[in-house]
Amino acid sequence: MRKMIGCTGSYLLYFLAGCVDTVMRKTRSRQLFPLYSKLLIRSADLEDWGGGGGAWGPVWARHK
Numbered sequence: 001m002r003k004m005i006g007c008t009g010s011y012l013l014y015f016l017a018g019c020v021d022t023v024m025r026k027t028r029s030r031q032l033f034p035l036y037s038k039l040l041i042r043s044a045d046l047e048d049w050g051g052g053g054g055a056w057g058p059v060w061a062r063h064k
């Protein structure tokens with residue numbers, strides 16, 4: 001259960017960071033960068049809490 005919550009939460013936070021990135025690019029503004037950065041960090045933290053290998057495991061496995 002913990003791994004599923006970590007994976008789902010991590011994807012959700014990463015998706016939200018992508019939305020913030022889109023807004024920053026369209027408005028050519030860097031004011032939202034702290035929020036963008038926090039969302040990415042929390043996404044990684046949540047994945048680690050869930051046991052790792054959840055959301056980003058397949059991505060990192062391809063790069064090794």
